[in-house]
Amino acid sequence: MKIAVQNEAFDLGSEVAALTHGRRDVGAVASFVGLARDINEGSGVAAMTLEHYPGMTEKALAALVDEACARWALLDVSVVHRVGRLLPGDPIVLVAVASAHRGEAFAACEFIMDALKTRAPFWKKEETPDGERWVEARASDEAAAGRWEKR
DSSP: OEEEEESSOOOHHHHHHHHHTTOSSOOEEEEEEEEOOSEETTEEOSEEEEEEOTTHHHHHHHHHHHHHHHHSOEEEEEEEEEOEEEOTTOEEEEEEEEESSHHHHHHHHHHHHHHHHHHSOEEEEEEETTEEEEOOOOHHHHHHHHGGGGO
């Protein structure tokens, strides 16, 4: 399992290759890459800055991966989240999950991403034409994460 919080960009192909390197039991890899957008809540975004609490954030991400591994038969997981100043189009987050079968890989990847949005301690500030603003948690993210509580 890989958990990384970093300033540097990541490469999806390299991360997936690392998940499957030397393995013959992987039948599926599901991945999600989140990108910085140039618009949010109806206004332009020139850049965003992501902050985290070192140590606490990695621990929260590891707990999410552990929970996913307890729910599904996963062979490996990689979660990479960037921090620092990002520009529109920059990759922000990667979740990649390897399993024997696609259903488990898809479900676990979606669960980890939904849970990450609501449980991982990140703070996001956007630069807009009207100045800087901190981004609040969204109700839609809470709803997405909440659906996993029923399963």
